[in-house]
Amino acid sequence: MPDSRASAPDTDRLASALAACLPELNRALDRRVTQDVRHPKPSEAQIALLRHVMRHEGATVREAADALLMRPNNVSALVSQLTEAGLLERRPDTADKRIAHLHPTPRAHRELADVQRVRTAHLARALHHLTDGEMDALGSAVGALTSLARHIHPSAG
Secondary structure (H helix, E strand, O other), X not given: OOOOOOOHHHHHHHHHHHHXXXXXXXXXXXXXXXXXXXXXXXXHXXXXXXXXXXXXXXXXXXXXXXXXXXXXXXXXXXXXXXXXXOOEEEEEOOOOOOOEEEEEOHHHHHHHHHHHHHHHHHHHHXXXXXXXXXXXHHHHHHHHHHHHHHHHOHHXX
C-alpha cells in the first residue's frame, strides 16, 4: 500500500470535496453540451455504452455491463434505445443465436465525435479563465484522478 502523506481528516475533506465537485462539474458540462450539439445528445449512460462499444467492437451486452458496472438488463435497455435511434447495431453470434454482438453505426461515430468536440471546446474556454497555478494543479490532477478511478473500480482488485 502506498505511503500516504495526508492525515485522515485531510483525506476525508478531500474525498468529500471531490464527491461534491466532480458530479457538479459533469452536470454543468453536460447541460452546456446538450444546448450546443446539433442532434439530440445521448444520455451519459448511452455515451458510456457507445464509447465502450467503439473501443471493444463486437462486445456483448454482458461484457459491456461488466465493464460499465451496470446490470445487464439496464445495458440491454440502453442497447434497445440506441438501436432505435440508429446509433448501435446488434449482430447475432454465428455460433449462438442467443448472443448479440454490438457495433456502433457510422452515425454514432459522427455524433459522439460532435459531443466530444463540443465538450472539449467548453472545457477549453473555461480553462482560459484559470490562473497558471490552477492550470498546473489541474494538469497534475488528471493523472491522479485517473489513478483514483482505477482504485475505485472493482476490477482494480
